[in-house]
Amino acid sequence: MDTVRPRLATVWLGGCSGCHMSFLDLDEGLLELAARADVVASPIVDNKEFPEVDITLVEGAVANEEHLEHIRMVRRRTKILVAFGDCAVTGNVTAMRNLFQLEDVLNRAYQELSQQVIGIPAGNNIVPKLLDRVRPVHEVVEVDYFLQGCPPSAAEIRSFLIDLLDGKADPSRKRRFG
């Protein structure tokens, strides 16, 4: 990866953005990172078509049909895919709704806790269809590395990325636990 500048992307599925915020917590380390790699697609830069990239960090769990479609496309265009944070690794908080029927979860928010029900955002073509069960990323596409934490700390993100760019990423990161 050292002759051409490595291309880095980050994507956001069903998560709270905390993992992205932890990435921004690299602070001035961001400028250092920018000196070694190009951040080509991310919620924090203007997105174009998702390009071919070397590394993608994926925040969040797979919660709706668009996530599913998107992560499959991202996988095809990414050499090294990283499940970034606990929601991506295990489903975490995003998957807590799996304990309930989807219909009950939607009804609570849009019916019972609403004083004017004009419509319920489900089952139409305007907002994406929610999956009955939220799933961690590895259940849907192959994942190369797992970065645990809610969120992973900036120090961990930084050392992981630097090792990865140096071609010597910690092999224990290939495991989901431990």
Added chain:
Amino acid sequence: MKERILINPVTRIEGHARISIYVDDEGRVQTAQFHVVEFRGFEKFCEGRPFYEMPGLMARICGICPVSHVLASAKAGDAILGVQVPPPAAKARRLMNYGQVLQSHALSFFHLSSPDLLLGMDADPAIRNIFGLAAEDEEFARRGIRLRQFGQYIIEVLGGKRIHPSWGVPGGVLKTLTAEERGQIASWIPEAYETMEIAFGRFKPVLDRFTDEILHIGNFPSLFMGTVDDDGNADFYEGRLRFVDAEGNTVADGLNPARYQTFLAEASEEWSFMKFPYYKAMGYPAGMYRVGPLARCNVVDAMGTSAADRELREFRQRQGVVRNETFLYHLARLIEMLHCVEKIEELVADPDLLGEQIRVKAGRNNNTGVGSCEAPRGTLFHHYEVDDDGLIVRANLLIATAQNNLAMNRAVEQAARRFVTPGRLSEGMLNRVESAIRCYDPCLSCSTHALGHMPMVVELRHVSGELLDRLDRS
């Protein structure tokens, strides 16, 4: 018959969204819809869990303003316990909240908006981001990064962790500052003031270049809501709610946030996962109100700190006491950042902050509790009902960004009317429509209790639903 333009998703705002613009036979814009497409369901899945677990869980609603959720949740817990938190704890909570508003506003201004504002809305999208800004003016970008870092640092020192600190608890907080930590926080302050001065200096001239945007992006009358203290000054931690109208008349004052359901209500629409709160007395959708930096600058008598008040006076001199132009959220955000730095300075000099009594313990004394505070994007409410064992029976979350939902839709519609050429979509129009939303700095993770990535598709549709044009930037 109308057509629909769909913009999906909007980049550089924190969360997923897309936009549809409907036009009639002549291609004239009829309405616009700002769709939020993420949903997680916190209001349901917290059911059956103990209320003292809520601050840690609810923090995960949003990685950008977790502290607001921790605080609103802990305050709802205080109400369930039926206690007043001791002054050192209340002050530590305030300090962390200022740290958070500062870091979140810095993110909005420096990382997300200043590339547009300083590099120009028509600059190459490939450089219109924080890295592009760093390439153009590294010193400025570095200052922005460090200002955000200062806010995050305060959170970390108090809470042990920058994001999702498990620190605020019903009855108080888990840790306060040592004298040494207090000194470390204080050592950042001079640089923060300097950065604010530079930011004001860079941004004010920009305002004159954006006259068209100021007039046509979200310039419309609405109500504004925010929290004020007993003297009418800004208070981000506690106080009474005040509503003013577009002319600055006080519509309601001294409202108790715990009774929010008597004056606020929410509507659901099938085209967005974000609900539509409104001011009850005026009904839906006429009861549109705005919250957040611009709203707070409009409702307060004064900020209550000298430098921020100087800026607020200048801001008001520009055009009357109440400003309706959405674009001015950016300037209001800068005023609040300055206010935060002043408040942080005041608090770290306060001897109470080193006090040892930081938590009171009690059992569940009430079955309901409402906690409210000013989050970076506006007033936040957490409302829990618990059973006699303290397990959550029902939770209602009224989130800052959602309270701007009606206004964001209006702003998009207005920008579309001005910048959409009949029957055709252009990149410049997309940027304007998108920036109408970005002014609100919507934190969509919060407002739908979810979040996601943000490319952008705009569909132009006839009212019948027939697709006329489509621009895809995702």
